[in-house]
Amino acid sequence: MNPTLLTVGATLICCVLAVLGIRTYASGSAQRAALIARLSETGEGGEGGTGGRRRPFRGIDRRVRRTAFGRKLELRISATGLDITPGEFVVSMAATVAVLWITGQALLSPFFGPICGFLGLWVAMGFLNWQRQKRIEKFINQLPELSRILANATQAGLALRMALSLAADELEAPAGDELEKVAQQLAVGTSVDEALGELAERLPSRELVVLVTTLVLANRAGGTVVSSLRNLTETLEERKETRREVRTQLSQVSLTAYAVPVIGVGSLLLIDNMQPGALDRMTGSGMGQLAVVIAIALYGVGFVAIRRFSKIDV
Template structure:
């Protein structure tokens, strides 16, 4: 298949993806006023959590029972709904997949039109198409880190509210009103779910599922056990907060001790791609032998596999769990 035929095919795929995406976005924007009001109160939007589905089908179940093809695929196989929710990205899974496809097609077309070998076209599409997913993962990681740093202060605030005679729900409302994002919106959503009639246990379980934080899971377990067996919840929360702070101190010490190893890993992993780019610029024909010769292709595949294995080994060495 020549280059003259590949370019029209890629352009047709891009136009088809754009038309299909517009149709899906128009189809997915028909939520009723009832669902919009519930989404504003609970922050669930068009999709609701499974725990809320057990409690109330009106609150949790979307009123549109015919989602788009991309929506169904993303929810069933990729679990993008949870990723986007944890990253606080206000996009439906279908729109997110659409953006990924469009960027992949644009990257492929750009590499086709560039004055380089067409072997780089799939690489360009994969590189540009991976941007949305990498952005979502980065944002989720940053949000999780911010939440973990705020959690000890939030637990101490709830403990003081309990000692002052307030209820646990009032403590959640205090955290939502006094603290910054992201912990304010998460505890505020938990508080609103209780106001809508969802039991405390299910609201806490939903909170722990939205935020993949082990300390938050400890907090939810402690609250549920205290409600079943009794005890001083304020004292328990103080101990959990102190435990989290001590672990942060140890984590900082470990990060300082492993800093040299992490920096060495970054340099070693970045050196082969950087050297490849320099050689491609200086001696194009020399690098193209890797793509034209059968032995060169095998060497490329072997080098990529070894690069991935090296990254995994380095990550295992410097990643010490605290």
């Protein structure tokens, strides 16, 4: 065979394959972009958020999502169940910091402006943690009912995937919403281990880890999953009552942790009201500023220490 013809033929085949590859890649990219746009409009994901409404600050949201902080923030917001995007949260946090900064300068002294601004950052992130923890608590309270539904569905002969879908339809939020995400992941080919593992990462708790471990082991090795879920249901009910009793006993201690710094801030406002300009004179010198910083640090240490003492893992 003529080597020239062989070379020309191989070159033509390579060119045809290259054109087909580029066309396939372009088609896939277009389909992916269309899917993201559709999900953004319907609220299933992406930048559009939930509710099908047009989101404000979309440009800021895109820039925030590209950063490592934005990706972590998106995961934290998704665990809270709030109808807000990372861009909206960043804008709200910046507005809160600006308002507290200006308020601190106006009511106290210019020295307290940056301190109040930093307090705004702490309040914003603390709000997310509080919402996330509240959602976790609600989910934990629903775990006994979830375990009972899974046990009944499994005993009726349903597969674990169908049992999870049934539980998603039966339970209210947040358990219903979280299990709906798991069911959607299973529908697109995600394994049961991965889907349940992501659920445990979004809403970390000892009770959920035990339930996920039980379901994963039953899915891998089979066995008496019904009896295991029955026993787990009773255990979760007992832990639920124990957690409620412990939280009731420690409610006064938790309130003290928040009352102590509030008393300190109230004292500053009272001093400035009794002697106008006292805070300006106090923070006008280096020793006064150092004393304020040390006092704020001590209040922070006291708050953390009281919270640690009142935190009992059940």
